[in-house]
Amino acid sequence: MSDVSPTHTFQVDLRGLVDLLSHHLYSSPRVYLRELLQNAVDAITARQALDAGAPARITVLAGQDRLTVTDTGIGLTEADVHRFLATIGRSSKRALDDGTGSAAAADPGPDGTFADQLGASRDDFIGQFGIGLLACFVVADEITVTTRSAADPAAPAVEWRGGSDGRYAIRTLPAGAVAEPGTTVTLVPRPDAAEWTRPDRVVALARHYGSLLRHEVVVGDGHGAPARINDALPPWQTRHASPQARREALAAHCRSVFGFAPLDSIELDLPLVGLKGVAYVLPTSVHPSRQAGHRVHLKGMLLSDQAHELLPDWAFFVRCVVDADSLRPTASREALYEDETLAAIREALGARIRDWLTGLSASDPALLHQFIATHHLAVKALARYDDELLRLLLPWLPFETTDGQVTLDEFARTHPVVLVTQTVEEFRQVAPIAGAAGLGVVNGGYAYDRDLVHRLPEVRPGCSVVDLDPATVTAHLDAAEPAAELAATAFLHIAREVVAQFDCDVVLRSFHPVSAPSLLLDNREARHERTRSELADSAGGLWADILGSLRSEAPRAQLVLNHLNPLVRRAASITDRDLAVTAVEALYGQALLLTRRPLRASESALLNRAFIGLLDHAMHEPREESQ
Numbered sequence: 001m002s003d004v005s006p007t008h009t010f011q012v013d014l015r016g017l018v019d020l021l022s023h024h025l026y027s028s029p030r031v032y033l034r035e036l037l038q039n040a041v042d043a044i045t046a047r048q049a050l051d052a053g054a055p056a057r058i059t060v061l062a063g064q065d066r067l068t069v070t071d072t073g074i075g076l077t078e079a080d081v082h083r084f085l086a087t088i089g090r091s092s093k094r095a096l097d098d099g100t101g102s103a104a105a106a107d108p109g110p111d112g113t114f115a116d117q118l119g120a121s122r123d124d125f126i127g128q129f130g131i132g133l134l135a136c137f138v139v140a141d142e143i144t145v146t147t148r149s150a151a152d153p154a155a156p157a158v159e160w161r162g163g164s165d166g167r168y169a170i171r172t173l174p175a176g177a178v179a180e181p182g183t184t185v186t187l188v189p190r191p192d193a194a195e196w197t198r199p200d201r202v203v204a205l206a207r208h209y210g211s212l213l214r215h216e217v218v219v220g221d222g223h224g225a226p227a228r229i230n231d232a233l234p235p236w237q238t239r240h241a242s243p244q245a246r247r248e249a250l251a252a253h254c255r256s257v258f259g260f261a262p263l264d265s266i267e268l269d270l271p272l273v274g275l276k277g278v279a280y281v282l283p284t285s286v287h288p289s290r291q292a293g294h295r296v297h298l299k300g301m302l303l304s305d306q307a308h309e310l311l312p313d314w315a316f317f318v319r320c321v322v323d324a325d326s327l328r329p330t331a332s333r334e335a336l337y338e339d340e341t342l343a344a345i346r347e348a349l350g351a352r353i354r355d356w357l358t359g360l361s362a363s364d365p366a367l368l369h370q371f372i373a374t375h376h377l378a379v380k381a382l383a384r385y386d387d388e389l390l391r392l393l394l395p396w397l398p399f400e401t402t403d404g405q406v407t408l409d410e411f412a413r414t415h416p417v418v419l420v421t422q423t424v425e426e427f428r429q430v431a432p433i434a435g436a437a438g439l440g441v442v443n444g445g446y447a448y449d450r451d452l453v454h455r456l457p458e459v460r461p462g463c464s465v466v467d468l469d470p471a472t473v474t475a476h477l478d479a480a481e482p483a484a485e486l487a488a489t490a491f492l493h494i495a496r497e498v499v500a501q502f503d504c505d506v507v508l509r510s511f512h513p514v515s516a517p518s519l520l521l522d523n524r525e526a527r528h529e530r531t532r533s534e535l536a537d538s539a540g541g542l543w544a545d546i547l548g549s550l551r552s553e554a555p556r557a558q559l560v561l562n563h564l565n566p567l568v569r570r571a572a573s574i575t576d577r578d579l580a581v582t583a584v585e586a587l588y589g590q591a592l593l594l595t596r597r598p599l600r601a602s603e604s605a606l607l608n609r610a611f612i613g614l615l616d617h618a619m620h621e622p623r624e625e626s627q
Contacts, residue, residue, distance in 0.1 A: 026138065199223075203221055266278065275325070277324075288378065300323060387458075420450055426445070511564065517567045568587070586610040
């Protein structure tokens with residue numbers, strides 16, 4: 001008895017497979033025309049490998065009830081039609097790699113594969129997967145292909161009719177039915193897809209996908225003779241009378257493609273991978289997380305207008321148009337395949353943009369200032385990891401400081417010790433007081449700023465950078481006179497009782513500006529500890545025990561009262577306890593508002609209670625018990 005189990009063949013529902021690939025592989029029905037143009041270009045490429053002087057023309061005719069795409073390419077024999085048109089996933093371009101491509105089915109012979117004889121390789125073609133014709137089923141239920149082979153001139157012309165249900169029929173056409181080698185694909189659109197084959201839509205799609213194709217493409221809409229849609233060279237390949245004329249031409253191209261006038265144009269050229277193009281610098285700032293829509297052409301055919309993976313993430317301030325020979329598309333040909341080639345191209349393009357940026361400081365300082373004013377966030381993101389760019393551009397970058405919006409180089413000239421906050425909130429708390437005290441503080445709360453400020457000594461030896469702590473600010477504030485401190489003892493005692501619920505202490509100091517009655521010095525550790533304590537109080541069981549175990553001895557917040565301020569001096573002389581409590585609540589609430597951070601429920605209640613108390617006292621009415 002044999003132990004070998006019988007094998008079985010997978011059963012494939014052709015109609016379901018056609019529906020899956022044609023309706024769900026592609027993002028939009030409009031790609032059908034791109035696939036037809038691509039097949040036509042590849043057919044011409046294959047024929048010119050046999051005969052360099054062969055005609056290279058693609059004609060697209062859009063009528064009211066049908067669409068035809070005709071090429072002067074290699075054509076197919078009946079055997080080719082069976083092998084390639086009727087087999088999903090089999091491509092004549094892939095077949096070149098294994099020596100089975102084109103029908104000449106021609107015996108490769110002793111001299112090599114058919115690919116060798118043809119003089120072409122798979123990389124010479126745009127299509128690779130053998131599924132492009134399926135895109136036509138997005139708009140039509142039946143496709144008719146009429147073709148005559150240039151590789152086998154004796155072979156008769158063939159007509160192939162394929163349906164979206166997976167069935168197809170082939171018939172041999174009589175001699176003379178097709179005069180010249182090539183292929184014509186005819187579609188009769190379904191009623192629900194007729195908008196995609198309207199003459200005006202076809203012309204627009206042909207221009208969208210084929211404007212950079214290297215073979216002649218003419219499109220007719222039924223009104224007059226067909227017109228060529230790719231008669232102009234790409235702007236980066238066009239010769240111009242002067243550099244200024246070239247800049248103006250590139251700027252005009254940017255306006256026509258992206259709809260904006262660029263701040264500058266960066267030409268891209270990577271000969272090793274056959275990539276040429278241009279990167280346009282945006283004239284306005286954009287958020288770093290916004291994905292860029294780069295236009296990528298593969299051998300002239302538009303592959304994607306949303307290829308965000310082409311450039312490094314930090315280069316979000318440019319939009320690119322490139323044409324490449326070596327990029328690898330995904331099966332839908334609407335995105336780039338992430339491989340080593342793409343990674344190398346991305347790195348090389350990033351280096352080119354970086355070189356442009358570093359060169360501006362010497363070639364065009366005015367443009368550099370304009371660029372940094374618009375895209376300083378992008379420069380900061382790049383400078384964190386690029387030492388050369390850091391040394392070159394950090395002195396130019398603006399930061400928010402106690403001296404206003406200035407560059408670090410300018411700031412360090414007057415402040416040998418640079419203090420930097422960890423958050424925007426901390427900077428808002430201390431900026432007015434620190435500035436009046438002569439302290440140099442930089443807001444490190446914005447993206448990348450704190451990291452870059454800490455690297456300032458690498459660029460400017462002799463200066464030092466220190467993280468700002470609330471205690472540092474307090475230490476630079478003048479102590480109140482002993483007599484004033486003694487006179488305010490009772491008020492300070494009441495104040496400490498009132499704000500103790502917020503884990504806050506109270507101190508009396510003298511500082512400028514005099515108009516500031518109080519200052520709340522807080523840090524993240526203290527806020528985190530208060531949040532943990534509140535959660536522990538409201539939780540129960542195991543969760544409360546866990547939060548309790550996380551308790552830390554974080555420094556308490558400080559409410560600093562300014563003895564130079566008339567309001568504080570008046571409040572410190574209050575003898576009525578209820579009014580003193582209300583005054584402390586009002587001062588604490590005012591200091592809270594100056595921090596510009598969201599108020600908790602208990603803090604909002606304190607503010608309301610303080611206002612009600614002050615109103616009651618002003619109106620000489622008995623104060624109602626706060627609910």
